């Protein structure tokens with residue numbers, strides 16, 4: 001994992017322009033209802049994490065946003081304009097990095113970028129300049145003339161992201177871009193995304209890795225079984241759904257202490273996790289009991305709510321199930 005930098009909550013969404021509005025999307029593949037009702041809105045400049053297990057419907061939603069898949073119902077508008085059947089607006093304003101790498105293996109990185117740039121309507125010296133600039137951001141400028149088939153999966157992915165950026169889209173959609181790639185490429189990809197976002201590009205980033213959302217995104221939607229179960233800033237989700245708990249480890253404590261304000265307990269390592277909405281009161285009573293009962297306390301601390309616990313509360317299952 002790269003450095004633990006989290007985008008600040010000070011980028012208040014309400015001060016931004018509404019970029020994307022998705023309302024009531026439904027999609028079935030035969031009998032399989034992939035999306036039952038997807039509604040979300042996105043402010044310009046957001047780095048938006050789309051979190052959910054395999055099969056939740058993330059890719060289908062992204063494909064509808066990019067016009068690759070047609071929704072059975074619902075609408076998508078960009079800057080207030082309905083883009084459901086407006087392929088020109090989609091290709092002008094949106095860059096899409098699909099889950100599968102789409103590059104020509106026998107072409108060099110440079111030639112691939114030239115091809116995709118032209119396909120997006122960028123030509124001549126302007127295209128050359130943008131390719132040079134984007135290659136520098138990928139960290140692969142030294143490999144520009146090498147065939148893509150000699151690249152690692154992560155290097156290909158970096159070029160794939162670059163290809164989606166040459167027409168300078170306002171919104172970049174990335175579908176699980178770090179699956180199966182090396183840590184070095186992952187760090188590069190994170191840096192590329194952060195830099196793009198800093199330059200004002202809105203990001204939609206789909207993943208089933210919570211830690212990626214935690215370090216990369218300021219807004220999150222949790223998706224499960226074809227709907228958005230919860231969305232908001234990371235801080236809002238942690239506040240609303242995160243389980244607050246206390247970790248207690250004491251020598252010889254073979255069962256968790258009983259407290260009326262502890263809702264759930266579970267073993268973790270050599271100690272116990274005690275979930276509670278009343279951290280201060282429970283903590284105080286635990287300290288009292290520990291002193292009276294002469295527990296040999298090794299560790300007693302408040303555990304910060306995690307996105308993992310938010311996911312558990314919202315969906316009823318752990319993401320890694």
Ligand SMILES: Nc1ncnc2c1ncn2[C@@H]1O[C@H](COP(=O)(O)OP(=O)(O)OP(=O)(O)O)[C@@H](O)[C@H]1O
Pocket residue numbers: 029032033034052053054055056057058059060061176
């Ligand atoms: N072309 C298709 N034909 C039939 N079923 C499909 C098709 N594409 C997706 N599905 C089904 O629709 C549901 C949602 O899939 P989708 O790929 O959108 O989920 P996801 O959250 O992106 O998952 P993953 O992380 O595996 O990509 C799944 O049950 C999937 O099997």
